[in-house]
Amino acid sequence: MSWVDFSGHAYLVAFILYCVAFMFYVIAIAGQKWSNRDSKHHIARWGRTSFIVSSAGLAAHLTFFFTRWYGSGQIPTSNMYEFMSFLAMAVMIAFTIIYAIYRKPLLGMFATPLAVIIVAYASVFPKDVQPLIPSLDSYWLKIHVTTAALGEAFFAVGFAAGLMYLLRVVDYTRKDDQARKQQRWIEYTLYTIVVVVGFISIVFAFRGAGYEAHFTQENISIDTQGQTITNTEQVEYNLPPIFKPYNSHADSADSFLGLEKLQIETPSWMKGVNAGRKLNTVIWSIVAGSLLYAVLRLIFRKPLGAVIRPHMDGVNPSDLDEISYRAIAIGFPVFTLGALIFAMIWANEAWGRFWGWDPKEVWALITWLFYSVYLHFRLSRGWQGLRSAWLSVIGFVIVWFTLIGVNLIIAGLHSYAGV
């Protein structure tokens, strides 16, 4: 067995341990109200057990990271799979640091599910070790990517705590406009998370079934001399084609509910590498996520926020507010250093300019500006609680767009990190 194969097993172990740790943290917090037990004693005991399990998960994750590094001879942060799995690890590291400060098990209740989702999300992408292109071959790859990811991981912890704060304080018994607005937005946030879970499930479901469809796409472009150039490109789908690539025909397609015959064409204005496949994946994710959400609503017969809300009773909202803010305040300098300063130094070495308004750079700057707005609102304008929590949620959406959206939609110089 090679080191890279071994690292894959360690990764699976980490995933399982995170799942178990999540359940333990839920028991630690929600179990306080259970009868016949002393709540202080219960939380201390289960809190400790949960932390041991989640730390074991992190240890397995670190094993994955270093064995893959050793096996492949390059730091595993250079494609989407490696980066996302590193991000999940950074979230757990950020969690451990915050836990060391506050020693509250409730932290684990939101950090572990986040890590679980990101670990699973990473597994969607191709896992093979990809040789570096020359511009990535630099020690700055290690420094820039790891620090930037760590900063983002703190923002992720801030987001999770902020979302928990919202779930804790929004009153589902109130029916006035203000309360309804909050409830709707929380529900929308939860729905988005369900769509992500839907995406991961659908990809794994069809991968397990070995679904494949192949298309030949003709790309017509006009060169500078006015001549028409036609390129044909092979596109492989691993999800049944609701949308087929623009100007393409199917070479082979496994059948699934007759979708392979439907074949709606991707609009021509959707440019970019594999636009058709990406659109198809997005549509599938929304379909799967919405179905999953509908099933959950049918089971519980009330909004998901209202389902989670009662389990949050044992949690002190001002702790959540403080932790969310603290995570962001700790992450901000790390993010500045990693995503802006180190990025600029490296860009200056590799491309000969420290700043070029490349989409990824711009979005890192937008993230930074947004969190600086967050800090100014909080420190100078006294935005606390609800407003601050909503900002932490929006901030994380921006982080996510910077990490994924830019690669999928806009591309630019960082496109090599894409899927």
Next chain:
Amino acid sequence: MFQNTKCECGHQNPPDTLLCESCGKPQTEVAEDAPLEMRYDGMARRSQKRNPNPLDLVWNFFSSVKIAIIIIIITLVGAAIGTIYPQGNTAEYYEQTYGWGGKLYHQLGLSSMYDSWWFVGLLVMIGTSLVICSLDRVLPLYRALSKQQIRKHLMFITRQKTVYTGPVEGNAEQWVQELAGHMKRRRYRVHTDGTALLAEKNRFSRWGPYINHIGLIVLLLALLARTIPDWKMEETIAVRDGETVQVPGTNYYVKNEKFTVEYYEEKELPDRLKNQERPKMYKTEAILYQCVQSCGEPGIDPVLEPVKNYDIIVNHPLSHKGVKLYQIGYDDQPLLKAVKPVIEDKQSGKVYGPFDLPMKDPQTEFTVGPYSLSLKAQYMEFSLNDEGNPVTLSRDPKAPAFIFMVKGPGIDAAGEPYMYFPLQKDKERFRQDVINRDLAPKVEIRVDGMENVSFTSYTSYLLVRVDRALTYVWAGLGICMLGLLMGAYWHHRRIWLRVDNGVLSLGAHTNKNHFGMRADVAWALAQMKIEVDKDKLDNGGYNS
């Protein structure tokens, strides 16, 4: 209107002071039990001046954090809009590629947005706001922190965010001294005044945000400075194998001794990428020369002296006295380097030559047998423009063409023009024989055999860069980072206490992390055998 701004402790405060500069008693009527507004220690700020003149109005505008936030949000949204489509292309590109949306994008000037007056204007406004916001706050804060009174007004103490009151037994002064000893162990600076105490730590962290802002101002100024002529130069040069090229705008020359590309081996590639040529590393073995004599004099070869040998690879630029050469790419399309053509006298069938004709910097006069050629014009990539006039499309010899004035047997004594395309495909494409009309049946310049043609295999593309503002950019970023670290990872903590008739009143303030502040107070009280739950110390209010 006359306002009495004298505090009951006898201190004369400036108008609009929130908390007495000396004893800390609240100077305005606020809700009785709420924690005090402690920002900038309640000092009056310049921006709060009454009856502002126009200059004050500008100052007030930029000193507002609310305005600063609004400017940042506009910048943020603007920057995001600029990423919708790629920047810096032609109008046709946007319309062709993105349809009416792209056309509109270009018409609105969003395709070169980051240099636009309004975006630069926003950055300048952020800079102004940084300067004024900081000055407006740091000066009063500095004054407040540099002259602190130890014994504070009771109302000041009991309306902090972290508060404890309770009985104390024994001699009050001794009690305070003992506590002072414990606080010192926690690295607090402690000042006592009888039964009153002030303990303070990490005051420097309060300067963090201002140092961070100074860094950002330096950075913004450095960016503006790059618009000064000569501060910034950027040009791409193509250097073929074995060629020496002047580094534009400088006295340097660079020679490409050898260019090499290394590809990944098959076994290093995953299955998905097999059978692909994937470059692993490419480098230019370069020699940098300095011109020491006859520089830039036409017709005379400059005298060059080597300065530096360096292998330029991606991520490892050659750097010499502020000039940097970056490896940015290469071209493996073979280009014509030189030919050795012959001249045939079509009438007699006699062949003369061959003679050397390099594509780059050929000599202008040639004598071949009875013929003399003088070079009148040369095109590297020959083409005809819309008016039918010859033009060159690039500086690479992709379709080279020469116009010679030919003199010799059977040719007009004044000479006749002859157009020569060294590449066979160009000769046919541009119909050399038709162009040369009368001369075509008399003479022919041609190459006999491939041994008389030499190609270069690689062209190395180097980016030449001079950026004098770079030092200041790094300095600005360094200062900014230093300020961030100071402000984010250390917290300014102060504890005031006084014992009045056996009752201890303790108040504590920090600019952030009240959780840690409460832990410190609980620890200190525990040292004095007073056990309190640290969450109970919280007096409510904001959690900044």
